[in-house]
Amino acid sequence: MVIAGCGVGSGHSDDAGRTSETTVPIPSDATGPGAVLRAVEMPTIDRRIAKLAALTARVTYLSTSGVDGSITEVTGSVFAPQGHAPDGGWPVIALAHGTTGIQQECAPSKDSQLLGSSLLVGEFLRRGYVVAVPDYQGLGAPGYHPYLDPTTAGYNVIDAVRAARQMIPDTSDRWLGFGYSQGGQASWAANELAREYGRGLNLVGTVAMSPLANLRALADAAATGTLTNDQVLVLQWVLATLEKSHPGLDLDEYRRGVVAQNWDVQLSCSGPTAETRAQIAGTVTADDLRPATPEALGRLRDLLEAMSLPKSVATAPLLIGYGGTDSFMRPEWTARAIAGACDRGDTVAVIFDPAKGHGEIDMGPAIPWIEAQFAGQPAPNSCEQP
Numbered sequence: 001m002v003i004a005g006c007g008v009g010s011g012h013s014d015d016a017g018r019t020s021e022t023t024v025p026i027p028s029d030a031t032g033p034g035a036v037l038r039a040v041e042m043p044t045i046d047r048r049i050a051k052l053a054a055l056t057a058r059v060t061y062l063s064t065s066g067v068d069g070s071i072t073e074v075t076g077s078v079f080a081p082q083g084h085a086p087d088g089g090w091p092v093i094a095l096a097h098g099t100t101g102i103q104q105e106c107a108p109s110k111d112s113q114l115l116g117s118s119l120l121v122g123e124f125l126r127r128g129y130v131v132a133v134p135d136y137q138g139l140g141a142p143g144y145h146p147y148l149d150p151t152t153a154g155y156n157v158i159d160a161v162r163a164a165r166q167m168i169p170d171t172s173d174r175w176l177g178f179g180y181s182q183g184g185q186a187s188w189a190a191n192e193l194a195r196e197y198g199r200g201l202n203l204v205g206t207v208a209m210s211p212l213a214n215l216r217a218l219a220d221a222a223a224t225g226t227l228t229n230d231q232v233l234v235l236q237w238v239l240a241t242l243e244k245s246h247p248g249l250d251l252d253e254y255r256r257g258v259v260a261q262n263w264d265v266q267l268s269c270s271g272p273t274a275e276t277r278a279q280i281a282g283t284v285t286a287d288d289l290r291p292a293t294p295e296a297l298g299r300l301r302d303l304l305e306a307m308s309l310p311k312s313v314a315t316a317p318l319l320i321g322y323g324g325t326d327s328f329m330r331p332e333w334t335a336r337a338i339a340g341a342c343d344r345g346d347t348v349a350v351i352f353d354p355a356k357g358h359g360e361i362d363m364g365p366a367i368p369w370i371e372a373q374f375a376g377q378p379a380p381n382s383c384e385q386p
Helices: 118-126 150-167 182-197 216-224 229-245 257-261 272-281 294-306 331-343 366-374
Strands: 036-041 053-064 071-081 090-096 130-134 171-180 202-209 318-323 348-353
Touching (some): 150 171, 150 182, 171 182, 182 318, 202 366, 216 229, 216 294, 331 348
Parallel strands (some): 090 171, 202 318
Antiparallel strands (some): 071 130
16 A cells, blocks of 8 residues: 655645534543543545544644643544454554645645545554544644644644543553654654653554655755755745744745745645645746855754754654655655664664655555554664664
8 A cells, every 4th residue: 555645735625614513422531631622523534434433533632832832722533443442442543644734724634535644544444443633733723833843743643642542432552653744754753752741651653654854954955956846835834834933033034036926825725826836836946945144044954953853762663664756855864864763772664665756655564564563573673784
């Protein structure tokens, strides 16, 4: 099975126009991060999920901002498989989605096919996992989305597991993170954060496919005029959210020409303007996103370095997959991030396909790795290979 929906999406919400929702009972009370505030049915969910699920619910739960530490409300979706839970409860997969946008309407939980994640949800349900899919802060709930802030996304992933356990009583404390693209970064970050922030849960491992991990390199690509069309949009969305988290950032030091003229269009994830994004990206010149001064370049490097992984020692084994023709995150950038994890002593298994691009890595080899982690088997370690 090949991972789909890993790149920058053109978010379309099938549920956005509904004016009434049916509440789903919350089985138990909870407080603090992960506590479910509201749950509603998902009547338009992909039939491939509906036929496999005993519960489908869009939830609003508490989480934590990685930018300022404040308590936030985050939306997401939770799914329970049919049948009886195994001894110890249903194991949990936290499925962290790829980039869908940075606006509130870009939430996967508002779309019948979860903006490209429904096939994976169905596959995990079929294999007997509870699945939690966070939307991430600012997607689906009020507030801004701190795009590619790993700490915020990692918190959101961990708290989605807590929310799923509250909604589905026969759920184990054992969980695994699975993410691709932006979600690959989110799952990797959640692994690093789980030791402290994830107390009370038992992380067995993390799969990070085509993770947007080494972001610092985007600054140098912008300075040298070597950004790909895909990286143009990623960097623009990063800048738009950095302006919110760092109010002193002057966007005009990083944008001009076509980018400055079409700034709002490039930030959209739905509607007619979203259809023109790729066309605009193809007209961007090397100067349109080039930092204006050496000082501006240095600040951007520092900001992106703070958003890059690894940041600390992983809590559990990692499986990282990436391709040699990735136009979002160059393979040498990902290789450097993996080397950094190895230097910290992490256990990392690597899948590398030189002929594949972003989001094209076959997830087939990940399935036995996932099952082995839940079974408590020793994880293979590519870091130990010569």
